[in-house]
Every structure is written in structure tokens, then in C-alpha cells.
Amino acid sequence: MNYPKAFLSFLAGTLVCCSMQRSLIAEAKISKPGVYQGYSEAIYADDFDLSSRYIEMRDGVKIAIDIYRPKDKETGEVIETRLPVVWMHTPYNRRYNGSKDKLTVEDYAGSAIELVKYGYVVATADFRGLHASFGHNQGYNRGEWVGPARYDAYDITEWLADQPWSNGNIGMWGCSATGGSQMQAATTAPPSLKAMFPMSFEFDVYDFRGAGGIVAPSRWTPKPDDPPPHEVRDKLAAPVDEDVDGSLLEAAKAEHEGTIETVGHIPYRDGYSPNLTDDSAKQWWIKSSPANYLDEINDSGIAMYMAVNWDEGYTKPGPFFAINNFKVPSKFIVGPGVHCDWCPAKEMTGLDILTEELRFFDYWLKGIDNGIMDEDPVYYFTYNAPQGEEWQSAKAWPLPNEKRVDFYLGEGSLSxxxxxxxxxxxxxxxxxxxxxxxxxxxxxxYETEPLQEAVQVTGHPTVNLWVSSTATDGDFVATLRDVAPDGTITSYNAQGQLRASMRKLSEPPYDKLGLPYRRFVEADAQPLVPGEPVELWFEILPISMIFQEGHRIQLVVSFVTRGTPEIDPAPDVTLYRDSNHPSYLTLPIVE
Structure with missing residues (x-):
């Protein structure tokens, strides 16, 4: 068939246009939470090179470190190009996560080994005095705050920056205690530490360990009949490459004798540890709290991408206060799931926390302008949101559009x-x-009537309770729960607590987001006068969830929690809910 020249010219142009369009689609760059393409490619092998060695700290103590470097896809040779380094400072074994079948870099929260094929070196180091590292440890998983260990992260960072395979740009990652070890590193501000990804860390440590003035026993406290904990840990310790006969590991283990596992019971924020031998750290809650190092952290300039999960305990509040008090470049993501578990986010919505790590480190350690710092700083998940709307962003926290609504306690009711x-x-x-x-x-x-329409609660609930007791003290716990029409009850660790004798309010030394602040010092203790009503105002852990139409909002007030001492005889407690003593729940509601 003969076509006119004009039509053939048009067809050719269309084909060229379509070809260009396909090319543009293939090369499209996308960078947004959970989605990242066109900026960074996995150019190296899925395999990696693992080496280990000791590095010497400023006082001569040797720290064990594992180093994971990328390999060429074709030849399998180790890449010699200078690359950025992301490392973790851990008390939980640099090599193995619970068993020799699980590498820490693959199985620990954040799984930074996935960064290697994108052109990163990844490293993990044992805390001083733990596993294969030499030296003495005090406080186990918070030991980086004590004595000479306080500058170990600084020395390790600068050593990593000075290696021939490093480009001098260093990052850190980790969750829980290894999120806290990043906070500690920031207080000493290593010059080469450019960015960190701290997950589920404490901001005001007393508010975590002694939430509401209730200091629970440490779960690391050894039981009398158990073998010494350091001996149990050391069985899984991995020797470094140079230690071919294991003699160095045995020498390191010998230095672990006398390890101080816990700081002991310190009921007040200004109290002193009965266990620590380092005098400078004996006021432990003050010494180990990032909230007391705001000037140092803010002067460091270290960029931070903070992460936490909604369904975790008193590690939850840390990043919420940090994002409002740190003046360094910051981002913040809150996902579904329990402590340090980002699998639910991926399973429920497809968001992989590794994508966020890659986007963040690409920007700060490789200089890739992927727009991550132009986005809203806050990105959060909402339970029970409509499909596709579970994730939202915000320019600030608390949300600028929250409305704080009071629900008064009645006869079993919330109104x-x-x-x-x-x-x-x-x-x-x-x-x-x-x-x-x-x-x-x-x-x-106490419960609302069935809701006539869905209610979104996103932020920090608080509760005001007028109470009295026949005893001179007591613990008061408030828990927020969702009750479905069929009676199914759901809660995402939306709980708060306060010891009545520690109810005295004070001006916060940092931005507490308008929430109640207490010094929790011994001088502020105020015993109850039996039978005399007092008002307790305290916060409930933050949450973002939608109470669906037909559901009830439930508040449970209880009097026992972990760390509550038994009083004999058991006291009678009264909760008041009259016009002179109004008790009420305040919810941050988003229209």
C-alpha cells in the first residue's frame, strides 16, 4: 500500500516520539518516601568482602571491628575505590545477631549490608569491654557514656575516615541501644561524621527508664544462680582475622571480668549510681541523656534521619522530642510495628526502611541531590487509615492542624x-x-458511646485525674484502647503513667511540646495525704490511629505497672469526676 509522504513523515515522527518517551520513562528519576529510582544503582555484586581487625583507641584499648566492602560483579575482586562508610557501634555483638546463623548487618534493624552493593562500605564495632573488644564495660548496653569509652565512637569514626578505601564521609545506623550509641557519638561531634540514621532512641533517658517517676528493675540485672552475663555473651564473640589461634580473643575475655552489668536502682533523676566506679558518670540519668547535650549536638551539624515505631514502649517518645530540639538537618519517620521492627511497614504498605537509608546517605555521604531534604520533615503512618492514605507528611510535629479535645470521665463513660x-x-x-x-x-x-463518625487521633494524648488513696503513694496508669462493635480491643502502646509522689510540675529545660514536665528529683517528692484529693496530669505515649464509626474510645485507669512496689495492706484508691474535681482525657484530634 502506498501512503502519502506527509503521513509517512508523521508516522516516523510518532515512532521517534514514542521511542523518546520510552527512554524518558526508563530514565525517570523518582525520589520520595519508600520510592527511589534513577539516582543510585546497585552496581556491585550482591556478595561482599568481610574482614576484621582491632583498632586502637586513644588510651590504647583495642576495639574489634568488622568491615564489609563491595565486590565487582564480574571479577569478584574487592573494590578499591574510595567509598563512604556507614557503621554501627553495638553492645549486641558486631558479627552475629543472636546466633551464628544470622549476621548482624543482615538481621539487625536497618540491615545496612544492603547498602554495600550501592557503593558503601559497612562496618560494625563491639563496644569496649564486650565480646571481642578489650577493655572494661560498665552499664552494658549504655556503656559508651562511661569513662574512656565516651570517645570510642569519635576515634572509630576518624579511623574509618582515614582508610584508603574510605572517601572520608562517615555515617552511622542502628536501633535502640545502637540508636543511643549514635546520640552519644553526636555529643562528641567527630569531624568526619556527616549523617546518622538513629532508630528508637531515648532523648530524655530518665523518661524512658523511669517513665512517670517509676523506675523499673533493669532486665539486665543478673540472677543469683545464673552464670556471669559476660561469659554468656563471650561464647558468641567472633575473633578478628589476625587472631588465628584465638589467643587475642581469650585475652580480651579476661579483661571482661568484673563487668558492671547495670547502673543499679536510681529512683530520682538527680540520684547517684550505686554500681558505677566512674565518678563522672554516677549521676547516670544526667550523664547519659542526649537532652543534656543539646549545645554539643546542635553544634555538631550532623544530619539525622530519625525513625520509630508506633507500637513500642517508652523508647517511643525520644525522636518526637529530638526533632523539635535538635537544630541539625533532620527528618523523622514513624511507622507501624513494634520496637525496631520495620517488617510491618513493608508488608502492609510496601515502604522499605532501607530505601530511606539509601536516599538519606546518598544525599549526605555521596552528594546526590535527590531532593530528600526538600520534603516535609515528618512522615508518619496512621493505623486504620483508608488504603493508600496510611502515610502522610507534615511540616511540623505536633501536627499544625491538631485540635485538642477534652473527654470527661463519667460513670463508666467518656463524654x-x-x-x-x-x-x-x-x-x-x-x-x-x-x-x-x-x-x-x-x-x-471509661468509654465513649459508639462513634457517629470516624475520629483520627494523631499526637500526644494527656490525662488529668483527680485521685486520693489511703496510702501515701501510688502508681497511676492510663491506657487508650479501641473497642470494636464486636468487642475486639486494640491498643498500640498508647499508655502513660505517673507515681503520685512525683507529681510536682516544673518548667522544662527543653521544648516539651506543651506536655507536662517534671524534674523527678528527690527534693520534689510530695507524699500523698491519705484521703486528700490531688490532681495528676500526665502524658500518654503518642499515637496515630483512626477510631472507626461505630467503635468506642476506651480509657483504662489502673494502679500497677512494671516497677510498682507492693504496699501492705493494699490501699483503697478513689478517682473523682465531679465539677470540683473534673477528670478528663485530652485527645489530639485531626479533622
Missing amino acids: RSQKTEGEGKDETVVIYEYSRGEIPPGSLI
């Missing part, structure tokens, strides 16, 4: 209107039965 008639109160006897995740016997329960 937006305060009932003033009569004298309202509820009485119960404290029953000392506590089990994690369960409501203790003797608790008081």
Missing part, C-alpha cells in the same frame, strides 16, 4: 460534655497483679 450534677467518684482496691499487655484487676474503665 465531651462535663456532667456537673452530684458528687461523682469511683473507688477500688489496688490488686498487685501485673502482666505486660493485660489490664490488671481492679482497673477502672
